[in-house]
Amino acid sequence: MMVSWPHWIIVAIIVPMAGAVLTPIISRRNDKAAPIWALFIMSLTSLAALFLIMRVAQQGPFSYLVGGWARPYGIELHFDEFSASIGIICLIGWLALLFSYHYVAESIPKPRIPYYYTLVLLNLTGMIGFVMTGDLFNLYVFMEILSLSAYALVAVSGERVAEMAAFKYLVMGAVSSLIILFSIGLLYAVTGSLNMADISTRLAGVENRLPVMLALAGTAMALMVKAAIFPLHIWLPDAHAIAPSPISAILSGLVVKTGVFGLLRVYQIFYGAGTYELAGLNTTLIWLGAISIVMGAFFAIFQEDIKMMLAYSTISNVGYIVMGLGLASQYGMIGATVHIFNHALIKATLFLGAGALMYKTGYRTLTDLRGVGKAMPLTSMAMSIGAISIVGIPPTAGFLCKWYIALGAFQAGQPAFGFALVFGALFIFIYYIRMVNSFYFQPPTHPEILEVGEAPVSMLFPVLLLAALCLVMGILGRIPLSFIEPAVTRMLGG
Amino acid sequence: MKKALVAALLILAAIPLLLAVSELPPHGSANNATYTHVSAYYLEHGAEEAGAENIITDVILNYRGFDTNGEVTVIFTALAAVLAVLLLGDASTAAEDKPSHSVSVVVSFIVRLLAPFIAMFGVYVIINGHVSPGGGFQGGTVLGALAIVLTLVLGEDEARRLLPERPKPWLQAAAPLTFIAIGLAGLTDTGFYLGFPTAEALSWIRTMWLLAIEIGIGVGGAAIIASIFWTMEAER
Amino acid sequence: MIEALWVNLDYAASVVLFLIGLYAVIAKDNLIKKFMGLNIMETAIFAFIVALGVVDGGDAPIMGEGARAPFTNPIPQALILTGIVVAVSTTALALSLIIRIYKQCGTIEADELREME
Numbered sequence: 001m002m003v004s005w006p007h008w009i010i011v012a013i014i015v016p017m018a019g020a021v022l023t024p025i026i027s028r029r030n031d032k033a034a035p036i037w038a039l040f041i042m043s044l045t046s047l048a049a050l051f052l053i054m055r056v057a058q059q060g061p062f063s064y065l066v067g068g069w070a071r072p073y074g075i076e077l078h079f080d081e082f083s084a085s086i087g088i089i090c091l092i093g094w095l096a097l098l099f100s101y102h103y104v105a106e107s108i109p110k111p112r113i114p115y116y117y118t119l120v121l122l123n124l125t126g127m128i129g130f131v132m133t134g135d136l137f138n139l140y141v142f143m144e145i146l147s148l149s150a151y152a153l154v155a156v157s158g159e160r161v162a163e164m165a166a167f168k169y170l171v172m173g174a175v176s177s178l179i180i181l182f183s184i185g186l187l188y189a190v191t192g193s194l195n196m197a198d199i200s201t202r203l204a205g206v207e208n209r210l211p212v213m214l215a216l217a218g219t220a221m222a223l224m225v226k227a228a229i230f231p232l233h234i235w236l237p238d239a240h241a242i243a244p245s246p247i248s249a250i251l252s253g254l255v256v257k258t259g260v261f262g263l264l265r266v267y268q269i270f271y272g273a274g275t276y277e278l279a280g281l282n283t284t285l286i287w288l289g290a291i292s293i294v295m296g297a298f299f300a301i302f303q304e305d306i307k308m309m310l311a312y313s314t315i316s317n318v319g320y321i322v323m324g325l326g327l328a329s330q331y332g333m334i335g336a337t338v339h340i341f342n343h344a345l346i347k348a349t350l351f352l353g354a355g356a357l358m359y360k361t362g363y364r365t366l367t368d369l370r371g372v373g374k375a376m377p378l379t380s381m382a383m384s385i386g387a388i389s390i391v392g393i394p395p396t397a398g399f400l401c402k403w404y405i406a407l408g409a410f411q412a413g414q415p416a417f418g419f420a421l422v423f424g425a426l427f428i429f430i431y432y433i434r435m436v437n438s439f440y441f442q443p444p445t446h447p448e449i450l451e452v453g454e455a456p457v458s459m460l461f462p463v464l465l466l467a468a469l470c471l472v473m474g475i476l477g478r479i480p481l482s483f484i485e486p487a488v489t490r491m492l493g494g
Numbered sequence: 495m496k497k498a499l500v501a502a503l504l505i506l507a508a509i510p511l512l513l514a515v516s517e518l519p520p521h522g523s524a525n526n527a528t529y530t531h532v533s534a535y536y537l538e539h540g541a542e543e544a545g546a547e548n549i550i551t552d553v554i555l556n557y558r559g560f561d562t563n564g565e566v567t568v569i570f571t572a573l574a575a576v577l578a579v580l581l582l583g584d585a586s587t588a589a590e591d592k593p594s595h596s597v598s599v600v601v602s603f604i605v606r607l608l609a610p611f612i613a614m615f616g617v618y619v620i621i622n623g624h625v626s627p628g629g630g631f632q633g634g635t636v637l638g639a640l641a642i643v644l645t646l647v648l649g650e651d652e653a654r655r656l657l658p659e660r661p662k663p664w665l666q667a668a669a670p671l672t673f674i675a676i677g678l679a680g681l682t683d684t685g686f687y688l689g690f691p692t693a694e695a696l697s698w699i700r701t702m703w704l705l706a707i708e709i710g711i712g713v714g715g716a717a718i719i720a721s722i723f724w725t726m727e728a729e730r
Numbered sequence: 731m732i733e734a735l736w737v738n739l740d741y742a743a744s745v746v747l748f749l750i751g752l753y754a755v756i757a758k759d760n761l762i763k764k765f766m767g768l769n770i771m772e773t774a775i776f777a778f779i780v781a782l783g784v785v786d787g788g789d790a791p792i793m794g795e796g797a798r799a800p801f802t803n804p805i806p807q808a809l810i811l812t813g814i815v816v817a818v819s820t821t822a823l824a825l826s827l828i829i830r831i832y833k834q835c836g837t838i839e840a841d842e843l844r845e846m847e
Contacts, residue, residue: 010687014674017567021670024574025663066560068686072532075560115578122571129564137809141564144816145571152575152823160834163579164843167827171764174820175755178771181813182748185779188806189518192531202527214514497757504749511749515741516734522786524800529785533803540804541793549791549801553808565812572819579826626792631811722822729829 005055006064009077012048012086013129016041020121027114034117035101041121042097045128046090053084057483063134072195078134081487082264085131085257088341092253092348093124095462096246099352102456103359107244108157116156123149123250130258136184137194139265143180143258147173147226150255154243165238172235176222180262183215183222196265200272212276219266220281227259229322230292233315237299240311245355248307252314252351253344260321260340267325271491278328285326290420292319297427301434304365306354309431310347313390316424317343323417324405332408333488338480339401342389342473346398349386349466353379356455356463363446366435371444375452378460380439382467387432389470392425397470400477545690545700546624554629555704559688563677566669566711573666573718580729597647605647612640620712621705630669630708634715641720650727657720665717672710676703744778747771761831761838765824772817779806779813 019041027034055062061080065071097120104116126146133139151173155166188194190211191202206212221232228236236256240248263285270276296316303309321343324336356379357372358364373380389396392403402421409418444450454460473480519526536549536557544552554562616636623629645653657665664671673688680689680703690700735742751774754767783803791801832838835846 007681007687010677010681014677014687017563017670018674020574021567021570021667021674025667028663065686066688067556067680068684068689068692069557073535074557109582111581112578115574115581118574119571119578122567122574125567135561137558137812138561138564141561141568141812141816144568144819145564148568148571148575148816148819148823151827152571152578155827155830156578158579158582158830160831163827163830163834166579167761167824167831170820170824170827171755171768174768174824175752175771178748178768178775182775182778185775185782186514186518188779189526189528189782192527192529192533194532194805202531208517208519210517211514214510500753500757504753508745508749511745512735512742513731515738515745516731518738518741520734520737521740521781522784524785528782528805529803533783533805536804537791537799537801540791547792547794549793549804550807550811553804554811558805558808561809561812565815568816568819572822575819575823576826579823579830625794627790629811631815726826726829729826729833 006062008048008051009064009079009132012045016045016121016125020118020125023118024114034114038097038117038121042090042094046094049086049090052079053087056081056084072193072198075138076134076195077132079132081484083131086128088344089124089127089254092344096249099246099459099462101458103246103355103459112156119149119153127254127258131261134196135194136196140181140184150251153247154239157244162242165242169235169239172225176225179218179222183218186211186215196269200269203273204275223259223262227318228256228315229288230295236315237308237311241305241307245351249348249351253348256314256318257340263325268491282326282328285322286417289319289323289326290417292316293424297424301431306364306366310350314347320405324408327408327412329408329411330488331404331411334481334484335401335404335408337484341480342397342401345466345469346386346389349463349470350383353383353463356459360452360455361449366438367445370438370442371449373439375450376454378454379463382463384436385467385470387436391429391432395474397473399474545697545704548624551624551629555707556690563673566673569718570670573721576722576725580725602647605643620708623708624704630711631715634712637716638719642723657717665713666721669711669714672707676707740781741778744774747774759840761828761840776810776813780810782806
């Protein structure tokens with residue numbers, strides 16, 4: 001069978017989808033098989049992702065027409081530089097699956113385990129489809145796959161609080177999905193098309209602007225719910241803190257970013273149309289981003305529970321990304337898109353590290369975990385690297401993109417927000433210092449904590465690899481920046 | 495107090511929404527963009543190109559088949575989600591004897607009498623979806639509802655025999671698997687995932703493929719609906 | 731504006747229905763009622779999108795003998811079939827969560843659950 005390059009797009013969706021559907025069948029005979037099968041499937045998917053990224057780096061964006069129907073009659077899958085986030089999805093997904101191998105066996109009821117892996121694979125399928133599709137309704141379908149599996153994964157541990165957090169997440173998520181569907185309906189009503197590129201061209205000629213503006217406002221608001229921007233964030237802390245740690249890593253690193261990614265697609269459509277005034281949306285995004293940075297960091301300072309702290313820090317970091325988008329300047333956009341990638345790395349390091357600590361010690365508050373730095377030196381070191389990265393101290397991964405967003409603020413002529421960013425970083429610095437302090441410099445609350453050793457390799461390896469990547473991406477940070485630059489230039493240039 | 499506030503806010507929110515929908519192209523006019531752009535193409539070419547006289551079936555399974563592929567994955571996700579949320583650690587709690595509820599003789603008799611006809615109707619809806627209103631989802635729901643009704647009347651153990659243990663996971667996964675199989679067949683045949691053969695003479699193959707997908711969706715949908723119901727019933 | 735709204739009465743009705751559902755989601759305390767609110771919202775959106783496909787005097791888009799133009803727009807109907815399946819899936823998951831919450835806490839009133847925390 002001849003496989004031309006664009007076919008890897010469909011491979012990258014179909015392989016995890018088929019893998020997920022087959023997981024319950026595979027694990028019926030042997031319940032140990034599910035994690036290995038899931039890892040195998042993700043390895044294949046990563047291979048496809050690798051080919052896709054190489055291709056887009058060499059030759060720029062390309063499309064795949066499902067069923068061979070020409071645009072706009074069929075569904076178009078479109079792979080551009082932004083879609084290259086499929087790489088980080090595969091990486092974090094793979095490592096979280098590996099981490100789950102021992103972690104999940106102890107923390108969730110046994111009959112649920114095959115379905116846990118099914119749902120993780122489905123979740124990754126949804127995200128992979130989400131970043132590659134070029135059709136609005138298809139985007140909605142993939143969004144539902146990923147949201148539905150995310151709601152269930154929050155509740156999978158079976159604790160009472162987890163189920164209530166999942167329900168809260170479900171209601172807010174479902175309402176925002178409906179608002180997005182409503183907006184898709186409005187856009188369809190005025191353009192008669194569902195293909196993003198086609199909508200973009202046809203929007204330029206629409207006379208009645210009010211429905212379009214309503215669709216824009218609705219989508220932006222709904223996506224901000226998904227991205228947990230400050231006043232709409234209330235579902236996030238509970239859901240992210242209570243979910244099993246590998247799931248927290250996926251949720252915080254990847255699922256929240258789909259909201260931001262959706263905003264990026266909305267920008268692409270409206271910049272492409274050319275004749276729309278986006279200043280209102282931009283200002284809203286900048287302000288809400290700035291408020292999220294400060295408020296997220298502020299709440300994080302008061303958290304005792306380590307995962308709760310990380311969850312609030314996610315709100316703060318998504319604030320950076322959204323602010324960078326809203327600045328709508330070259331540097332701001334580049335910084336924001338790369339921060340999507342870097343924050344995923346950093347937050348996965350921290351959540352998986354926290355999971356390893358909880359797995360070995362059984363404690364989850366900073367007070368209880370005092371002195372763990374001596375007992376689990378490698379994990380604690382990895383988490384310290386993550387902490388330094390998230391504050392944005394050079395030469396770690398967090399530095400360059402935050403620097404770019406700050407430059408973007410100056411470029412857009414709004415230096416005040418550049419200072420808000422620095423201010424937020426200061427807050428973040430405080431609470432991560434608290435974490436490092438309690439790991440290394442405080443006498444242990446529970447002396448027996450000094451006896452525990454490192455977590456098994458399946459958990460240690462992902463944490464260490466991610467921490468190493470945080471450092472490497474800090475040094476090689478220019479590569480993703482220059483990779484994404486042509487896409488941003490193309491988008492802003494119309 | 496809270497309720498009045500919410501109501502007031504929503505009434506306020508209604509104003510821009512109503513303004514916006516009043517500016518939409520007039521309802522029902524044949525000159526709307528919705529009608530003249532993509533759908534005009536479907537209505538004109540659908541019946542010859544896509545394999546079914548029912549254009550909606552063409553859109554669902556052929557033109558926008560990938561959406562439906564995602565959609566059957568959504569319903570499979572729902573099954574996995576329900577199982578992941580409801581299954582418990584030890585099987586013993588599920589086995590504890592519940593009070594057997596008695597069913598009235600009349601209801602029981604009528605359900606037993608109607609069951610074969612409902613089943614037949616479900617199958618009819620599934621396999622006739624490409625020429626008349628209906629299709630895999632609709633028929634699958636009818637069959638799933640039949641399984642639910644039978645559970646209520648015959649009791650759980652009896653009804654569960656409808657879905658034997660061995661093929662159960664395959665049947666639950668039937669819809670996405672059929673889709674992927676047809677998609678890959680299209681890939682080898684036309685070079686596009688879910689590409690249906692295009693030649694004029696091969697229209698019967700197109701129709702056969704549509705039928706295969708309809709049956710897959712019907713069987714899978716029914717199995718999933720029944721399984722979700724039984725899982726909830728066991729945890730009641 | 732009123733005249734335009736009269737022409738687009740179907741859309742306006744779905745907007746109102748949508749807001750009624752949203753009211754139930756926000757203001758009701760019972761989790762099942764909250765979720766019924768969500769179902770009302772779903773129905774509103776489905777009605778809105780299906781209404782987009784209406785053509786005056788349109789027939790069902792099924793070709794074959796005796797079929798005559800104009801036909802209604804097939805796309806919204808196809809989209810909404812997908813939408814309904816998504817809604818069913820969400821409902822199944824939400825009800826499972828409610829079952830579990832009820833089993834563990836003995837209540838499904840949001841205010842009582844909040845007190846328990």
